Amino acid sequence: MPTITPAQAGGANRCAFLDAIANSEIGPALLAETQNGYNVLVGSTPAHPLTFSSYATHPDILNQALNSTAAGRYQLLYRYWGSYSKMLNLPDFGPLSQDKIALQQIRECNALLFIDAGNFAHAVALCSRIWASLPGNDYGQHQNAIALLQSYYTAAGGTLA
Template identity: 50%
Template sequence: MPRLPGLSKNLSAFLTTITVSEIGRPLMAVSDEGYNVIVGSTVERPYLFKSYATHPMRYNPAVKSDAAGAYQFMGRYWFYYKRALALTSFEPYEQDRIAICLIRECKAKEAVEAGDFGQAIHLCRSRWASLPGAGYGQHENTLDFLAKAYTDAGGVVA
C-alpha cells in the first residue's frame, strides 16, 4: 500500500495498518487507497480530493476536523511538515514520509522494524486517534484487529 520505495516489510505493513485503522479497508477500496480521503468520508459518501498539490484543508464541522489523506493528517500540521521535510506536494509518497516522521517522533521506528507490534502501536497512539489507548474520544480499534491488518500486509511480529 505505501508508495514510498525502499521501505522494510515491517514499516510498510505498519503504514498500511495505520491506514486500515484510520480509513478502513472498505473506504480504501473506493478511493486511491485512502490517500485522497477527507475526514468524514464513508463508503456510501466518500469525500475525496482531486489534486495532490497540497493538503486540501477542507474543514468538516460535523467532526471538527480537516484531516485528510491515508494517515488523516490535520491541516494545521501540514505547513510544519512541508517545511521540515522539504515536501513538494501532498502526493501519496509524501504522505508516507510524514507518517514515518511521526513514527520517529514517537520513538517507535525501532519497535516497528523489530516487529514489536504492540509496543509500536502503544508508542504511536498519541498521533492517531483510532489506535487503542489514544484517548481522543473517537472510535479506537482493538490491538487484535490491528495485528491482523499488520500481518495481512506482510508484517512480522517478533
C-alpha cells in the same frame, strides 16, 4: 500498500505498519473505493466517500460536523502540513509525501525501532497519541482492537517478534 517502497521506508515492517494505520484510520472498504485512501477527507464512509481532487497541497477542508481538517491516507490535520512539508522538503501532498509524513510522525513517537524488531503492540501504543483510531488514547473516538490492527499488519507482510 503504501506508495513508499520498503527500501525508501527502511524495511518491510515499516510499510506494513503504515498499511495498518491506513486500515485503522480509513478502513479497508474506503481504501478500496478511493485512491488507496490518499485522497480521503475526514468524515468519509464507504457509502458516502468524501475526497479531494488535487495533491498540490493539503486540501485544508474543514468538516464542520467533526471540527477537523484531517485528510489523506493517514488523516493528517492541516495545521501540521506546513511544518512537515518544510521539514521533509516535500513537493506536494501526494501519496509519497503522505507516507513520508506518517513515517516522520512514527519516528517522533520513538516507535521505529519497535516496528523494525516486530514489537507491533508496543509500537501501536507509542503511536496512539497521533492516530485516534489506535487503542490507548483519550480522544473519545472509536478505537480499533489491537488484534484487528495486527491482522492488517501481518496481512501486509509485517513480521512479529
